[in-house]
Amino acid sequence: MLGILCLLIAAVTCGDAAKAVTLTPADLSVPVGREVIFNCNIERDDRDYIRFYRQFPGNAPQLILRHRRSLSSPSYDSGFSSSQFDAKASSDVDFKVIIKQAKVEDSAEYYCDTWDSTAAEVVSHGGTKLLVTSSDVTPPVVTVFPPSNDELQSKEATLVCMATQSIPYADVTWMACGRQATGAVATGPAERESNGNYKISSYLTVQTSEWNSDVPYTCKVSLGSQSAENTIKKSKCAT
Template identity: 40%
Template sequence: MAPPAPPLLILQTLSSVSSELTFLVPRPSSHTDTMLGTLCTLITALTCVSGVTVVTQKPVVTVRKGETASMDCNLGTVTNSGANWYKQIPGGAPQYGLRFYHGNSAPTYGSGFSSPKFTSTHQSTSDYRLIISNVEEGDSAVYYCQTWDSSVNEGVSQ
């Protein structure tokens, strides 16, 4: 009789836009319809903003313990920046894992992340891959790929 197969681990990946936008919306207790309308208008407006780059990733990667997990990330039109990878365990804060730029020979690592367990490669100036070797239970998390499009930097003055 063959030994039981190791448990499956699910590594989720989510995409992040190239820049972060934060909006503070008042929360009137009796004006839910107004808030919902404002939110719908805001979402519609954001979908029409030029210069916003959406990064895309495959939603779920499933591997067995001890195997290698690979996650791809397409940075869209951003070619002048690298990919930042973050790991978030449910209920916890995102942790910075590593950054890889296609012009460098190796990634730079955040605290608790190192080679050869974690590494990154690139297939082009906008296609990056996170590789996790010898996957363990503690690697099961949501992994975010993020970039910054420095060509659209703008200042705000008062």
């Protein structure tokens, strides 16, 4: 995820920096309507803003707000407002960013960054995964598709997992023989369907020889306490 973030947020460092930025907690699961508090520590004040972002899987980060201790209130980017979010500074380096009443649509990953004058670059920390659950959230419907016949003529082949669900965020895990799969995984952004549900597609690239040896592959999609999975292997596929 750090590599993806570095590609999406300009000037974010991928190496060591003179200043550490931390965002806690690491993962959160809360019911709809709950207040959510993120703690961002920037270690040293360089008289710059802290910036707070939201990112849905497969999409570029969205800047929510900027804040610094000298301001009475944060400034918001387009599409966000004080009715949804707030930020407070307890010191020059300690900030709290607050979602006032979490909605299912707030399920995403969140990031915090600021300027490091010593390293002359923006430094970032994030990956706080927030999942907002509701009694209306039902388990996803998961379908796994085998590689195409054309792909099976090459050394590598791709399995496709498609999940239909009621929220735009989910954790997708691929397993082989009950253990985490070692192949390359790519999960696309959620796509909203005409009925209001969301579709997420995830792709696992495997060695064709493994597929031909009848290894069982499982795609598991989790929405907090709700999850579903589907398993596929060559001998169970129609010829």
